[in-house]
Amino acid sequence: MNLTDILGDWKRSHYCGRISTADIGREVCLMGWVQRRRDHGGLIFIDLRDRDGIAQLALDPDRDPDAHGKAERVRGEFVVAVKGIVSARPEGTVNPKMATGEVEVEVRELRVLNSAQTPPFMIEDYADVAENVRLKYRYLDLRRPSLQGNILLRHRVSQTVRNYLNDHGFIDIETPILTKSTPEGARDYLVPSRVNPGTFYALPQSPQLFKQLLMVSGFDRYYQIVKCFRDEDLRADRQPEFTQIDCEMSFVDRQDIMDIMEGMIAKVFRDALGIELTLPMSRLTYAEAMARFGVDNPDLRFGLELVEISALVKDCGFKVFADVVAGGGIVKLLNAKGCAGFSRKELDDLTEFVKIYGAKGLAYVKVQADGSWQSPIAKFFTTEEMDRIGSAAGLEPGDLLLFMADTWKVTNESLGRLRNLLGQKLGLARKDDYRFVWITDFPLLEWDGETRRHVAVHHPFTAPLDEDLPLLATEPGKARAKAYDLVLNGSEIGGGSIRIHDRDVQNKMFSLMGIGAEEAEEKFGFLLNALAYGAPPHGGIAFGLDRLIMLLTGSDSIRDVIAFPKTQKATCLMSEAPGEVDDLQLRELSIRRAIRSK
RNA sequence: GGGGCUGUAGUAGAGUCGGUUACAACGCCGGCCUGUCACGCCGGAGGUCGCGGGUUCGAGUCCCGUCAGCCCCGCCA
Numbered sequence: 107m108n109l110t111d112i113l114g115d116w117k118r119s120h121y122c123g124r125i126s127t128a129d130i131g132r133e134v135c136l137m138g139w140v141q142r143r144r145d146h147g148g149l150i151f152i153d154l155r156d157r158d159g160i161a162q163l164a165l166d167p168d169r170d171p172d173a174h175g176k177a178e179r180v181r182g183e184f185v186v187a188v189k190g191i192v193s194a195r196p197e198g199t200v201n202p203k204m205a206t207g208e209v210e211v212e213v214r215e216l217r218v219l220n221s222a223q224t225p226p227f228m229i230e231d232y233a234d235v236a237e238n239v240r241l242k243y244r245y246l247d248l249r250r251p252s253l254q255g256n257i258l259l260r261h262r263v264s265q266t267v268r269n270y271l272n273d274h275g276f277i278d279i280e281t282p283i284l285t286k287s288t289p290e291g292a293r294d295y296l297v298p299s300r301v302n303p304g305t306f307y308a309l310p311q312s313p314q315l316f317k318q319l320l321m322v323s324g325f326d327r328y329y330q331i332v333k334c335f336r337d338e339d340l341r342a343d344r345q346p347e348f349t350q351i352d353c354e355m356s357f358v359d360r361q362d363i364m365d366i367m368e369g370m371i372a373k374v375f376r377d378a379l380g381i382e383l384t385l386p387m388s389r390l391t392y393a394e395a396m397a398r399f400g401v402d403n404p405d406l407r408f409g410l411e412l413v414e415i416s417a418l419v420k421d422c423g424f425k426v427f428a429d430v431v432a433g434g435g436i437v438k439l440l441n442a443k444g445c446a447g448f449s450r451k452e453l454d455d456l457t458e459f460v461k462i463y464g465a466k467g468l469a470y471v472k473v474q475a476d477g478s479w480q481s482p483i484a485k486f487f488t489t490e491e492m493d494r495i496g497s498a499a500g501l502e503p504g505d506l507l508l509f510m511a512d513t514w515k516v517t518n519e520s521l522g523r524l525r526n527l528l529g530q531k532l533g534l535a536r537k538d539d540y541r542f543v544w545i546t547d548f549p550l551l552e553w554d555g556e557t558r559r560h561v562a563v564h565h566p567f568t569a570p571l572d573e574d575l576p577l578l579a580t581e582p583g584k585a586r587a588k589a590y591d592l593v594l595n596g597s598e599i600g601g602g603s604i605r606i607h608d609r610d611v612q613n614k615m616f617s618l619m620g621i622g623a624e625e626a627e628e629k630f631g632f633l634l635n636a637l638a639y640g641a642p643p644h645g646g647i648a649f650g651l652d653r654l655i656m657l658l659t660g661s662d663s664i665r666d667v668i669a670f671p672k673t674q675k676a677t678c679l680m681s682e683a684p685g686e687v688d689d690l691q692l693r694e695l696s697i698r699r700a701i702r703s704k
Numbered sequence: 705g706g707g708g709c710u711g712u713a714g715u716a717g718a719g720u721c722g723g724u725u726a727c728a729a730c731g732c733c734g735g736c737c738u739g740u741c742a743c744g745c746c747g748g749a750g751g752u753c754g755c756g757g758g759u760u761c762g763a764g765u766c767c768c769g770u771c772a773g774c775c776c777c778g779c780c781a
Contacts, residue, residue, distance in 0.1 A: 142741075142742075142743095144739095144740050144741065144743050144744095145737085145740095145743095146737060146738050146739070146740065146743080146744090147736065147737035147738065148737075148738030148739095149737095149738040149739060149740075150738095150740095151739080151740055151741065151743085153741070160741095162740090162741070164739080164740095166738080167738080168738090181732095182731090182732095195739085196739065198739085199739050199740075199741085201740090201741055203741085204741075207741085210739095224714070224731075224732060225714085225731095226714055226715070227714075227715050227716090227731090228715075228730080228731065228742090230742075232742075233715075233716085233730090234715085234716060234717095235715065235716075236710090236711085236715085236716080236773070236774090237773065237774070238711095238772070238773045238774090239714095239715080239773095241773085289781095290781050291780085291781040292779080292780050292781075293779085293780085311780095311781080312781095314781090336780060337780095338779055338780040339778085339779060339780075341775085341776080341780085342774085342775070342776090344780070462707085462776070462777060463777080464777090561781070562781050563781075564781065565781045566781070567781095568781090663774090673772090673773070673774090674773075674774065674775085675772085675773090679772095679773090
């Protein structure tokens, strides 16, 4: 027996969350999903849910026996439409926990538009469900208010960004998804070409080259909210396909780009959260960020800055420290204020933590009430050395000093990450505190010992600082880049640079990176040619939209801000992608399997 | 490629030292109930203890392997 009704000519008059005391006495027509049915034998209440909220329907057997009879058969997640009169709830039955709790709809007519199987989990924010089940039934998970709220906020942010960029003269231009694999960067997703057997397109890691070419074409300002693809392993904040707010501008310097973009971020925070940001945002050079925080994405919500003491300990009696300095490494400390009470177990945990980042150990000093050092390494230091270290660290009784001695890289990374861990552990970082900082003057190139060549820190098209241009010929590793990252609470949310618009400089960069003239011609010839036809000075930036939404919504996982995300093994539990294909499909593509799965 | 955590009705959990028929909750089904709102009361159904192997008289429990989900390192210009 088919128990459902047709929609007919009914038109919805309101979203559920919109009915209010202003509508009392009015007839409304609502449509949505049955959140819950409370059957009192006589009266039946139904909480009707749509994307906007929940409204209580009241069905009285005396008033409308027909609608009441249908309501008896209704179950959770049935799709229903009702017509009825908005009325004030009787005295004492107002529900202050509901946005629409002062009113209800006295139903006169009810249509069951569709039935529903019992869902595998309750459509409630409080329901604690394993993520693999949620992902398999993603369309049901997305009905939950919190997830739906994230997606709705994401939409509003996209609109704000579009409006802002439109108002500032940016043109939305689409760039190819089927494009060419280029060296450098992440692993590409490849798409075989049927028409050109044996050749492959690559999905874009970003529209980098195309947006630069659009500057050469004279569009002046470009933007796109666009999917990018990188075939690398996933993390809580990383998906193989993700969305960038991608921008490029001509005839600008770094300052112009940062000014416009922080205005955009400020508008996003105003529209999305009602928070006014203070502009301009703060700045740190890369060198200063590394020195003070050990990382290039510092969380500025708390202090706990790192202090380098290499010079103070290079001749000290503690051989571990002295040897590291003699071997070209550095010694740094972190003063965990007031943490002298940490237990043996807590200190062991911290040591285990830094080992993840390649550290061999972690030395500590607990400062007693009388200022004396309680530490396994105290005996190696003279009183004078202790005083110097103490004053460099701003040491007070009750503090805990944590020392790291290793290479520049390991010391900074392990102590920098430890700083973040302590900030969290000590509750120093509030989720609703938003600290932005631009990191500037990144190194242009980095020496890769394995492949024995320079690699671009940002990307191969990033311009060096004007004053560092001569260094390319002498000490390329020392050259700094016209690059900038925007960091929010320890997360990089965007990054960009002024690009090289001079063909000779671009060629020089390629050769420093061990890309010969022939290879450069083959891989990037179209860009090099374009630069020779009057390329304007230009630069740009890209923001990670997913990460930005994570921070705005306080989400711990990027999957909570993407409608249909992938698992850590890059599969979709709902569609079961990736999947097998027919031999015929492969034959058409001139592809043969090396491995048969399953 | 590596390290760690988790896996028991639809859901999320308990399950002691290896010992009778694997528990109670939410949800579901049936009944009762005219002002509830995570309604209430009574009754009921529902299990490949992720999967495979081993140890044992006996395994949800111990061992080995494997699969899946998650977190991290490497990787991510």
